[in-house]
Amino acid sequence: MSEDLLHFIWKYRLFTTQDLHTESGKTIQIFHVGNHNHDAGPDFLAARMVIDGIEWGGNVEIHLRASDWDRHRHQQDEAYNNVILHVVYEDDKDVYRADGSPPETLELKPRISAAILPRYRELMSGMWWIPCEKMIHRVPSFHLSQWLSRLLMERFEYKISAIYALLEQQRGSWEDTCYIWMARSFGFKVNADAFEQLARSLPLSVIGKHKDNPLAVEALFFGQAGMLEGEVFEDAYPQALQREYAHLRRLHSLQPMGGATWRFMRTRPGNFPTVRIAQFAALCLRSTQLFSIIANTKDIGSLETFFDELPLNHYWLGHYRFDSSSSSGGNQLGERSVDILLINAVAGIIFAYGKYIGKETYIYRAIALLEALKAEDNTVVRRFSALGIKAEQAAESQALLQMKAFYCDKKKCLDCGIGLQLIKHDE
Template sequence: MTLSEDLLHFVWKYRLFAMQNLRTQSGKLVRIIYPGTHNHDAGPDFLAGRVVIDEVAWSGNVEIHIRASDWERHRHHADKAYNSVILHVVYEYDKPAYREDGTPLETLELRPRIPATILPRYRELMSGMWWIPCEKLIHSVPPFHLSQWLSRLLMERFEYKISAIYGVLDQQRGSWEDTCYIWMARSFGFKVNADAFEQLARSLPPSVIAKHKHRPLSVEALFFGQAGMLEDTLFADGYPQDLQREYAHLRRLHSLQPMGAASWRFMRTRPGNFPTVRIAQFAALCLRSTQLFAAITDTKEIGSLKAFFDDLPVNPYWLEHYRFDTPPASGGNQLGARSIDALLINAVAGIIFAYGKYMGKEMYIYRAIALLEDLKAEDNAVLKRFSALGVRAAQAAESQALLQMKTFYCDKRKCLDCGVGLQLIKHNE
């Protein structure tokens, strides 16, 4: 397998080569103080590196190539941006290199210094047709290193989620209440109907709901009407008939335009997760509080947060129905424990973290992390596969980190950027 430049970057970044008696091709002694910051944009590969060459300290950029001749092949010898390079690091030295100003580059060859074990392990990770590249190896990663990596991934997971929250915040002109309302609605869609729920929330401003919060039927009619579920239908049951009449009045009063009912997905969802039931539950949540953001950020105890989603004032009609005018069915109209946990993980923790990061208030950041550490890990197909490999998540903080790793590292085979990959390649026994 041909050595890739990405792997050589990895070797340099983590100094995975023999460091004793390093010398450039001109015979000068080299000490690496700092390899530099890995640059993923245009320009030299590592920025602001620090080395000592023959007792002279240098600060500047480092360029990495498979062969020394790649310097000229990539036209760096004609680019002034590369005059700041203080060290040329190559796998194989085949010719000298010169900067644009004509000065020679000190070149360090790594080929005889890289352990023979690194390339086979890298090849094993990259070529295996497994569920994750390290499927046969991940069990050998020391628990301490895995725990440290998962802690970092949790923060990365938060950062990934809050970027979307900030996008909504910008659209809502800095209103955290409106942002929380939309984000919470999206989470009530539980992936299958997330987009439809967001569309519903955007079509029905919280200010309109607040005007009718003392009349449950009006709030329920607003949600089901805006969802497009009361259009052009002759209902047999009294409850949907009442909703239909109420919505007709409210639609004219507030100049509302409903979304298309075809946006909602009933197929491949359990009855308890039907959008009709979830809309009824979300309407009940908004009846409980039209100030969702204030309610969430003012509540510190996890038990109180869970209670906020429990025993919602859902219309009794949904105790015996999953859809309008369907035959009665025994069931419940409340959110289950797992659904509440999912909302806390995917909506509440993200909102709290985003607000803390945005406002520079660390107490909210720590509260969001503590919330995930207090909740049980999610139970899904991905986490079951990790568990079968010996990587078991006990807390939601760990399960969220594993989901981040699977999506953004394992699926993309970014083993060189992964803490697990680092340990496996670095410590190949």
Template sequence: MTLPEDLFHFIWKYRLFQTTQLVTVSKKALTILDTGCHNRDAGPDFIAARLRIGETEWAGNIEIHVRASEWDIHKHDRDRAYNNVILHVVYEYDKIICREDGTFPETLVLKPLIPSYILSKYRELMSGMYWIPCEKLIHRVPDIHRSQWLSRLLIERLEQKVSAIYALLTQQRGSWEDTCYLWAARSFGFKVNTQAFEQLARILPQTILAKHKQDPQAIESLFFGQAGLLEETEFSDVYPRKLQQEYRYLRQLYSLIPMDASIWKFLRTRPSNFPSIRIAQFAALCLRSAHLFSELIDAHDISKIKSLFTELPVNPYWKRHYRFDGLSSEHGCQLGSESVNNLLINMVSGILFAYGKYIGKETYLYRAIMLLESLGVEKNAVLTRFSAIGIKASQAAESQALLQMKSFYCDKKRCLECGMGLQLIKYKE
């Protein structure tokens, strides 16, 4: 396996090598006073390092390569930015190199200084043999380190939602109500129909809904009509025929253009998650909460937030149907507890956290985190697999962190940037 330069950045940063009685290639004694700050931009790999070489103390930059010859391959010998490199750190010393000004930097060779277990663990993590790189090792990470890393991952996940919400906020010219409406619509797509729901919300602005907030049939016809689900030439059931008639009038009144119904995904979806059911539930939410953002922000306890998504005024038609003209046995048409849980996790926590950051008020940040700490774990294949290898989330805050780790670290083999990976590589046992 070819060892990447990033591994040696990691080893230098955390001093995972023999640090006493160091000697440079030119036989000068070396003492590392400060490894410097990791530089992820252009220029030397570590800046503002402090070393003692011989009897002289130096302050400057560190450049790291797998092989010394990479200095020339990367054209550092022609770049003045590397004239202030005070130490060239390499795994293998295969060539004498010099700076642009003709001087020779001192060089430290890491190969004989790195404990064998460091490279062995790294190779095991990178082997690709397991579901996640550390599947056979993760149980060795002490609980305190695991907890600290998961807490950091939770904030990272919330920050990603903040970025997405801010993008919507910019598009909506600073309107938090309209941003929340779009964010809620996306969430009602439950991954399978996320994009379709967002498109529906974009072509059905709240300004139109506000004019009909006292008329459930008008609201329902607007949602189903704009979703393209009323384009059938003829329905058998009375309910969709009434919606169709109402929509024809409203469509002409507001010059509306419906979506292509083929965008909605019904296949390989449970009936309770059919877009027709979700649209009915979302329409009911908009009927109940004309100012959803304000209600979420003003809700000071979790039970109040949950109540916004329960006992929605969904049309009774959906108790015996999953699609128009498709009679079925009687079933519930309300959001299930698992669906409500997912909306609170993926929609509400993000809105609270984003708003708190936007206005600089930590109360909403804490409220978002407390909400996640109070909710149960989502049910999905990733979390089931984590549980099978002994990593069981006890609350939504932990499950969200695990999902973040799987998508952005494990799947990309970013073990050197992962708190779990750090602990596993750093310690012999």
């Protein structure tokens, strides 16, 4: 038994509630167990219950043993004077509040099912990919669906915190925020940080001044990426980029980032940063008002089209890198790449904007977008599929990624909807 588990048992009333009595013999009827408090002070706040015929409102403190009250020095802390019930696993000692009065005590040990502790131990002690790997099939599909829906909202909230931080840095400019956020997504994990650094080093306002000159925009991106510094190129295109960037660098007082920041190793040619930078430059050539396009495009098909057939320089039809020709096949964004951008960048921006201005229509649009896209194909999603949890939509795969990272990997089974169903399950 752990105190966390005891909190869990109290929160979900996983104990026999018939004929409840305090250790002093007073009857108890619980209306509300209270709100779980993760900060300083009593464990559950604003509980409501009737004790010996009198209705009480106040706090609940939980300990494994009653003597922990003294060990934690609550008898000296006036914040615990409003504890209306002391819930313990074992009542081993009489305790008193700071005002000298004893709190009513409820011992749960004889009221907890003998099956709960073994289930909890099985979850905590397993060395599986996820703690419930051998049990997750027991969870009814209805409960699983409900939990995934909640996880999707958690996923959005997790992502928009980063967007809001970026928005504050950009002084409330949604266009600049979207530009940097989209650039980061073009890094596709491996080069995400490098892409963000690139976008921060190249203001959107500078790009806007040259939006009618494709060579200038491409030179700005590749030059700021540090890919033109000190190189002696054979092909005419990179030579032209070098000349153009030398002029633009002086004009706008630009400082390029280090070229060594970019990662080519263990990356497929289609994901080379040179190709992704060319694609992102083409996207900005299509429109420097990325946020306006995203916020005002309601049709999902039109959003997908916005990333199709980008005005990519013809040089990239036969190259993955400078001075190295290949039969690249076009180097346009593939269908799966577009889906990843819509999932990781576009949906988050729409959701964040909706929350920011208080309009639920944007929130619903973000959710509808993920429900319309296919589930991601990655190691986590495939492992869940092997366990019988198959994601069909991106909404479901995003929820599974959230669960794996924030619940399974941290063994927070007591906070997980699946863990709840497994521990309380009656066989």
